[in-house]
Amino acid sequence: MLHINDMTYRIGGRVLYESATIAIPDGQKVGLVGRNGSGKTTLFRLIMGDLSVDQGAININRKHKIGTVAQEAPSGPESLLDTVLAADIERAALLTEAETATDPTRISEIHIRLADIRAESAPARAATILSGLGFDETEQQRACSEFSGGWRMRVALAATLFAEPDLLLLDEPTNHLDLEAVLWLENFLKRWRGTLVVISHERTLLNRSVDHIVHLENGRLTRYAGGYDRFEKTRNEKLVLQSKMQARQMVERRRIQAFVDRFRAQANKARQAQSRIKMLEKMEPIASVVEEKTVSFEFPHPPPLSPPLIALNQVSVGYEPGKPILRELDLRIDMDDRIALIGANGNGKSTLIKMLAGRLKPEIGKLVKSKKLKVGYFAQHQSEELDSDGSAFDHINKLRPMEPQSRLRGHLGRFGFQQERADTKVSNLSGGEKARLLFALMSLEKPHIMLLDEPTNHLDIDAREALVEALNIYEGAVILVSHDAHLVNLVADRLWLVDDGTCEVFEGDLADYERQLLETRSAKRSNGNGESKPSENKKDQRRARAEKRAESAHLRKTVKESEKKIETLSTEIEKIETQMADPKFYEHSQDEIAEWQKMLGKTKKDLAANEAIWLEAQDALEGKEN
Secondary structure, three states: OEEEEEEEEEEOOEEEEEEEEEEEOOOOEEEEEOOOOOOHHHHHHHHHOOOOOOEEEEEEOOOOOEEEOOOOOOOOOOEHHHHHHOOOHHHHHHHHHHHHOOOHHHHHHHHHHHHHOOOOOHHHHHHHHHHHOOOOHHHHOOEHHHOOHHHHHHHHHHHHHHOOOOEEEEEOOOOOOOHHHHHHHHHHHHOOOOEEEEEOOOHHHHHHOOOEEEEEEOOEEEEEEOOHHHHHHHHHHHHHHHHHHHHHHHHHHHHHHHHHHHHOOOHHHHHHHHHHHHHHHHOOOOOOOOOOOOOOOOOOOOOOOOOOOEEEEEEEEEEEOOEEEEEEEEEEEOOOOEEEEEOOOOOOHHHHHHHHOOOOOOOEEEEEEOOOOOEEEEEHHHHHHOOOOOEHHHHHHHHOOOOOHHHHHHHHHOOOOOHHHHHOEHHHOOHHHHHHHHHHHHOOOOOOEEEEEOOOOOOOHHHHHHHHHHHHHOOOEEEEEOOOHHHHHHHOOEEEEEEOOEEEEEOOOHHHHHHHHHHHHHHHHHHHOOOOOOOOOHHHHHHHHHHHHHHHHHHHHHHHHHHHHHHHHHHHHHHHHHHHHOHHHHHOOHHHHHHHHHHHHHHHHHHHHHHHHHHHHHHHHHHHHO
């Protein structure tokens, strides 16, 4: 299908690819990964023929059709459905010809070919793809020009998927999607029958939807079998082995060199010395393991505040008087909350975030905040508000002009802006660096709660992992909206479902939510074909799903509570044992020593009891899920 042979490509004097070689056979699904700026998108342009290689070759079977998402979103008066249908150029041309053809033989050929390409079912297939990407039946009949740029990019993605190319090239296809559409896309690509190469920083997509990873590093392409987790494990093992082999080789080189230095001048050993010199020359040096510098995040810890941080009582909020987006909200947020908002785009997740951030005021109801509460708000569009001529330091100095420069630079350093990067103009920063600058500015005041609306859009996988670690260490509350399932799973303890004009606690995890979405879509398809019982109304369906989730909700809660207690008790035991291991400890009175021993025994007993509770609840939960 695709063969890249000894390819070299330079841009502005910089070598992006050097003797890169890879072969991707028909039907293989590949995730292309590498650091931001390493040349992944450039490779797609080389494959498409938009750029020419300096050396080597890229070979693709000429009969095969290549598909990629157009950079410009469709914006004409045609409906979404018609726009997607038009992406199958052969079908459109045949249908047009069928209206004017008069030759019986040609008419027969046209209809046979239309049957071969499943032209009759095309509208249904196009509608299914649009539905999966978030467009309901009514929206599919509306003109493209009525939608915003982000939604029109979804239409462009739908058109590419519908065209069913032999080689599908997708560059960050999830950037304009919400979590629900991402989950649908993962399943769609998993069933994709053609050849797929996808550039993505979505770990979950790379684990579910591809069977190989191609890693771009130092201008070379290296293939690994399996998804991203397996690639990461295999690569780490490879780096450890490479490091050990290099160390052994260095020892061997030193031993041979010592022999040469010792016996080169002795006539009876000269021939052996020369032989070893040749051996050294032929010994191919093993490359040093030099890992690229990884990004780190460090959010400052806020001072404690009495709960609740925020409480909502019968609150309604919207953008126009009398037209609330969300109604009758009864919610509460405390310092230790880690909450992810789920629900399709357009249901009000960002509206809720803006209200909590103070960007929107409630129409009715009561919103109470702690008087000393400090809120950090991150929204991806904020990068557009940065001064392109100012540096990271200029931005932070503007917020705190009286603060010592060393403190401000120290804060920027926590987000990867060391030395000259702190003085680099924003216009010269990458998308990921702009996002990190926003994190630094947002957290400057040590917020008690961080509101994060799609924080990972421009972050690579390593930066996302660093963000996960930083959020889990951070001691304030986190409210998160993200299409990155990996981030949601590792950061959020609870899910709030924003749907039907309200926000309610979702009793389950992300896997439960995904199952609910699949069941809902399946029910819609069945009802559409008239093959199932009449559907219940939406409220009854929601109640039935909630009851099903509630059966295991208390078990999930018990598991999480036990895990937290086990962690706390283990830390406490470690502290007591460290104290008792100090020889000075036994200078205390016998009564004090006995009290400490009693405390240690009780803590260990509590730990054993909580481990038993955790084990029982975990077994019961696994039994219900199986």
